[in-house]
Amino acid sequence: MLNQNESWNSIIIIWQELPFKKMRIIILSIMLALVSCTTYSDEEIQEFDEQIEVYLKKKKLSYTRSEDGLYYRIENAGKGRKIQYNDSVLISYKGSLLDGKIVDYQKTPIWFAVKDLISGWKQGLTMVCKEADLRLILPPQLGYGDHELESIPINSILIYELKVFDIH
Structure with missing residues (x-):
């Protein structure tokens, strides 16, 4: 496995070999997307699941869990x-x-483009049709992860109530 310096050196070499400006822009976009991805350990994911299970038990709610943790x-x-x-x-x-x-x-x-939404919403919305109502509980890996938003703290478990009116 390459260390971080070797990885960046490899990227710089590839970058310098790219002859076209458009290709460089595409590669830069892919690199930024990969760098911004948040990964969690199995232990962290299990901890998020436990927090959700405690919440569901306390509220006496019944939800289904997908393989990805939604x-x-x-x-x-x-x-x-x-x-x-x-x-x-x-x-x-x-x-x-x-x-x-x-x-x-x-x-x-x-209106939202489904492909532009956070992972948990994409997953949930593709299970339903027009005029649907659904409830989602998103662990951080399917929500905003370690990105802090104005009103959403880092690594937050999020609960969403969604009402679909129309699709195109």
């Missing part, structure tokens, strides 16, 4: 075809932390 409850699956990765969705939503603090709220429906 907890979801489909209140209404909607009608028509399932949402796909390349679709845009018209949704309203409310996001909160495990302690109940609301951190994100959009009462008026707004």
Whole structure:
């Protein structure tokens, strides 16, 4: 395995060998995406799962857990075809932390491209159709990870209530 200096030296060599400006931009974009990815140890993921399980037990709620660690409850699956990765969705939503603090709220429906959403939303939305209602609990690896947002602390477990109005 390469150490960090060797990795950067390899990247610099590859960078210098790229003749075209467009190709350099593409490679830079890929590098930035890879660097910004957050990875968690198995122990950290297990700890997030335990926190979610304690929350669910305390609140006497029943959710299904996906292989990736998304907890979801489909209140209404909607009608028509399932949402796909390349679709845009018209949704309203409310996001909160495990302690109940609301951190994100959009009462008026707004359009989003599914492919541009956080992983947990992508996963949850592609399980349902137009006019669906669903609840998601996202561990940090499926939410914002170690990126701090204005109202969302680093490594937060997030609870979302989503209402899908339309898809395109």
